[in-house]
Amino acid sequence: MKQKIPEQLLNRFCDLISEKLGLRYEKDRWHHLIRHIGLAADDFGYDDVELFLQWLLSEPLTQKDVSLLANHLTVGETYFFRHKNSFEVLEKNILHDLIASRRGRDQRLRIWVAGCATGEEPYSVAIVIDKLIRDIRDWDITILATDINQNFLKKASDGLYRKWSFRETPEWIINNYFTLTQGNKYAILPHIKEMVVFSPLNLKEDVYPSILNNTNAMDIIFCRNVFIYFSNELIKEILHKFYRSLVENGWLVVSPVEGLQCREHDFRPVNYLGETFYKKEIIAKCISQKKIFADEGAYPVKKRYEFEKISGETAQLDSLAGNKILRELRQEPEEELLYKEALKSFEKGLYGEATDILMKLYSSMPDNKNELQIKRDVIMYLLAKSYANQGKIEDALEWCNNAIKADKLQPNYYYLRATILHEQKNTDGAIASLKQVLYLDPNFILAHFALGNFTLEQQKPEESFRYYENTLLLLKNYKPEEVLPESEGITAGRLKEIIHMISSRNSVLLQDIIHLKS
Numbered sequence: 253m254k255q256k257i258p259e260q261l262l263n264r265f266c267d268l269i270s271e272k273l274g275l276r277y278e279k280d281r282w283h284h285l286i287r288h289i290g291l292a293a294d295d296f297g298y299d300d301v302e303l304f305l306q307w308l309l310s311e312p313l314t315q316k317d318v319s320l321l322a323n324h325l326t327v328g329e330t331y332f333f334r335h336k337n338s339f340e341v342l343e344k345n346i347l348h349d350l351i352a353s354r355r356g357r358d359q360r361l362r363i364w365v366a367g368c369a370t371g372e373e374p375y376s377v378a379i380v381i382d383k384l385i386r387d388i389r390d391w392d393i394t395i396l397a398t399d400i401n402q403n404f405l406k407k408a409s410d411g412l413y414r415k416w417s418f419r420e421t422p423e424w425i426i427n428n429y430f431t432l433t434q435g436n437k438y439a440i441l442p443h444i445k446e447m448v449v450f451s452p453l454n455l456k457e458d459v460y461p462s463i464l465n466n467t468n469a470m471d472i473i474f475c476r477n478v479f480i481y482f483s484n485e486l487i488k489e490i491l492h493k494f495y496r497s498l499v500e501n502g503w504l505v506v507s508p509v510e511g512l513q514c515r516e517h518d519f520r521p522v523n524y525l526g527e528t529f530y531k532k533e534i535i536a537k538c539i540s541q542k543k544i545f546a547d548e549g550a551y552p553v554k555k556r557y558e559f560e561k562i563s564g565e566t567a568q569l570d571s572l573a574g575n576k577i578l579r580e581l582r583q584e585p586e587e588e589l590l591y592k593e594a595l596k597s598f599e600k601g602l603y604g605e606a607t608d609i610l611m612k613l614y615s616s617m618p619d620n621k622n623e624l625q626i627k628r629d630v631i632m633y634l635l636a637k638s639y640a641n642q643g644k645i646e647d648a649l650e651w652c653n654n655a656i657k658a659d660k661l662q663p664n665y666y667y668l669r670a671t672i673l674h675e676q677k678n679t680d681g682a683i684a685s686l687k688q689v690l691y692l693d694p695n696f697i698l699a700h701f702a703l704g705n706f707t708l709e710q711q712k713p714e715e716s717f718r719y720y721e722n723t724l725l726l727l728k729n730y731k732p733e734e735v736l737p738e739s740e741g742i743t744a745g746r747l748k749e750i751i752h753m754i755s756s757r758n759s760v761l762l763q764d765i766i767h768l769k770s
């Protein structure tokens with residue numbers, strides 16, 4: 253007989269999953285929710301659903317609990333080339349233009365499919381790219397596909413599909429990109445499979461953009477049929493983070509019914525053949541800097557930025573004039589104020605603007621002055637990060653090296669350099685830089701973790717295990733909810749879970765070692 257669950261308990265459970273997973277369950281979907289709670293209770297080893305809910309609500313949930321719940325409560329409805337027209341636009345407009353603008357200069361593309369379910373969507377994107385770029389080996393293509401549901405991700409990595417996954421897919425795609433296997437399943441061709449990297453990521457709780465999980469400097473983000481499960485408030489937060497994860501002129505793709513909030517955000521809706529894509533277009537663009545002197549008014553305004561709206565109208569932003577007044581009142585030095593402005597732009601995701609301000613600040617600093625309010629290397633470091641988030645990794649490396657030259661004792665500079673070198677596929681260089689981090693600070697957790705990842709990538713499991721082991725040992729000094737230094741927001745609990753996930757995806761040996769030590 254079906255167990256009747258008190259409404260108050262269900263309400264509290266809904267609050268919990270909204271807090272942890274972002275999922276919103278209105279009363280009209282409670283029948284669905286109750287069925288899935290029943291299945292989750294089984295998985296957690298409970299016969300009695302009410303007792304299970306009471307337990308969930310009385311204990312602080314571990315990352316593993318959250319993950320298990322997500323496996324039961326998320327909906328993974330998806331198929332290849334879903335919303336066919338948007339794939340047309342992707343191919344004929346967005347990617348066509350992007351590829352043309354990068355060809356022969358900066359041959360890289362970075363795409364993130366957030367909420368990828370069982371992989372049909374990111375593989376569809378990979379197929380389009382494969383079709384468009386004949387010399388694909390000469391390109392650096394990243395297709396990152398993330399989801400909260402690890403069962404879905406496992407299925408996605410297997411790359412085996414039933415005919416139902418092709419319900420709107422043209423026959424030629426099935427013929428050209430899949431092979432029929434013995435179990436009557438379709439296996440995606442290995443070269444397409446290799447183009448996509450699957451990784452767990454909770455859009456509600458995880459950190460992005462971050463170099464650590466490769467969610468920065470994206471050209472295109474797909475997040476389709478995911479917002480429908482979230483509250484407006486959460487969508488707003490996610491949009492803000494996506495905006496920061498995109499390079500300037502990057503694109504966000506949502507499903508046709510999910511565009512409303514994007515319109516209210518800074519994204520510019522662009523319509524192609526009835527499909528709307530959302531562009532991160534910087535409305536006010538810094539085009540020049542003028543020096544205007546004392547005769548302008550009571551306060552000499554040294555610098556004034558002229559901004560030009562994309563539409564052609566000219567708007568002037570005289571924040572620096574106002575800042576001058578503020579500065580005099582607060583007696584803040586000019587350098588500090590400019591630096592703060594750059595930091596503010598960086599935090600808003602306006603990386604080009606941040607770079608402009610920092611370059612101006614840097615070039616206006618006298619070489620011979622030693623007691624500067626903001627040290628040159630601090631400016632160089634933020635410049636390197638701003639360039640990295642624009643996908644300009646050559647410039648990022650140059651400024652990171654400059655920062656290191658100016659101050660050789662900052663472990664975070666070497667850490668940033670390692671992530672940039674890794675991005676450039678120079679894993680040996682990245683490892684050497686991480687070792688320098690540990691020489692300066694042996695407790696730099698993320699350096700141990702990155703060394704674990706990079707050595708695993710180099711097929712050196714023994715070394716890799718040692719670094720993960722060190723990471724787990726150091727993590728013991730932190731509470732699970734504590735944010736780790738230099739992590740841009742990642743918590744100790746989350747990192748521990750990530751290591752366990754890596755272990756379960758890799759060799760049995762790795763699992764044994766990690767379980768023994770933690």
Ligand SMILES: C[S@@+](CC[C@H](N)C(=O)[O-])C[C@H]1O[C@@H](n2cnc3c(N)ncnc32)[C@H](O)[C@@H]1O
Pocket residue numbers: 273274275326327328329330331334366367368369370373398399400401404453454455456457475476477478481
């Ligand atoms: C309906 S599917 C959409 C799949 C695909 N994007 C498409 O449009 O065909 C929704 C996906 O969002 C994922 N999801 C739900 N909540 C999430 C969260 N908090 N973080 C990450 N993914 C989430 C689910 O696991 C599920 O795979």
